[in-house]
Amino acid sequence: METQDVLLDATAIQPHALKHEIIFSRFDSLKDGEYFILHNDHDPIPLYHHFKAIHGETFDWEYLEKGPLIWEVQITRHLPAQTEPTxxxxxxxxxxxxxxxxxxxxxxxxxxxxxxxxxxxxxxxxxxxxxxxxxxxxxxxxxRQNTFNNWELDFLSDYIIHNHHTYVRNSIPMLNEFTQKVANVHGDHHPEVVEIAEHWAKLAQELTDHMEAEEKYLFPYVKKLVHARNNNEKLPVPGFGSIDKPIQHHLEEHDSAGQHMKRINELSNGFKIPEDACNTYSTMYKKLDEFEKDLFQHIHLENNILFHKAIDMEKQVVEG
The missing domain is CATH 1.10.150 (DNA polymerase; domain 1)
Known part of the structure; x- marks a missing residue:
């Protein structure tokens, strides 16, 4: 920044109503570490509080002159540190x-x-x-594969239903049969498969109930949000108050499902097929391995993309 550009004389800004707008515009033009000196005929402390409300911790405010006739403040910009992505x-x-x-x-x-x-x-x-x-x-x-992050939420909801929900529903009967059969036949020599069958039964039931609730309540509401956003419409506050509440419930269910799946992975030693495994035993582990990959993508799409964006979208289109 050139020396002649450093000083901003607030007393010379006309019309007076534009004073704060011009000062903020000057601040916004600064790069990280750059500053300007604000010259004024009174203590600009109200402006400090305005800066604090809008720019948080991204500036330094240092008095160079403190009256009674001349007040000067050096205002330095500090861009926030780049946050490491999760x-x-x-x-x-x-x-x-x-x-x-x-x-x-x-x-x-x-x-x-x-x-x-x-x-x-x-x-x-x-x-x-x-x-x-x-x-x-x-x-x-x-x-590079599908950038799910760029998809509209209504399309992403349909993708989850037609791909992941359908996959889960098609897989449950087969894995119900395999886990029970392997537990009955091999449980004496491989007690871990008995516990695997127990975790699988709980996981299958939880996912069945979870998907039904998403398809009946959550996803239709997400589609309403998208429609309202695309048509510049406002929606009334829903009966459940905010999408935060059902999403929190779904996050807890995802965590439970993930814990069951991780425990199955641990018990199976990463789905490592034993030497004495029969065809059903081998197929069960291969299918569970496949199921885990699908489940984690399924949960990822909802936790890290759909839910975050739906919360932000609701703030844009719901009245109040």
Whole structure:
């Protein structure tokens, strides 16, 4: 910033009604670390509180002159530090990253609201190794998969129903049969399959109830939000108050489903097929492995994309 551009004389701004607008515009034009000096004929402390309300902690306010006739303040801009994306955000941007996170045991769906560095610190993982794998993936942008994050929420809702909900409903009868059969036949020598069958039964029932509620209540409301937004309409406050409430309930159900699936993974040693496994036993583990991948993408699409955007959209179109 050139020296002659540093001083802004508030007493010379006309009309007076535009004073704050011009001062804020000057601040917005600053780069990180740049400043201007505000010259005034009285203490501009009301302006300080206005800055605080709008710009938070992104500025420094330093008095150079404190009256009684001349007041000068150096106002320096500090851009907020770039926030590291969460693992959920990273997968939302490119779903191929899910396989890398899965390889290292990183939960990007039910607990995807933390940074990669935080996950590595908590799980004692090598951040640089994982980052190297992610960078190699990013370099191959030609194979980038569906960017679900760019889809309209009504389309994303239909995608979840027709792909993930349908997959779950088609898989449940088969896995009900397999888990019970394997538990009955192999439970004596492999007691873990008995517990797997128990977790699967709970998971299947929870998902059945969960999907029905989403299709009956949540997704239709999301579609109403999209329609209202696209047509510049306002919606009345829904009977349940806010979409936050049902979403919180669905998040808790997702967490429960994720815990059942993780426990099944642990009990099966990562779906490792024993040497004495029969065809049904082998097929069960292969199917459970496939089911886990689908479930985690299913939960990711809702937790990290659909729910966040639906909450923001409701604020735009619901009256009040």
């Amino acid at each position: 693992v959920g955000d990273m997968v939302a941007d490119d779903y191929r990253r899910a396989e890398i996170f899965r390889k290292y045991g990183i939960d990007f769906c039910c607990n995807g609201n933390v940074s990669l560095q935080a996950v590595c610190d908590k799980q004692n993982l090598n951040y640089e190794t994982i980052k190297k794998d992610l960078d190699a993936l990013d370099s191959n942008s030609d194979q």
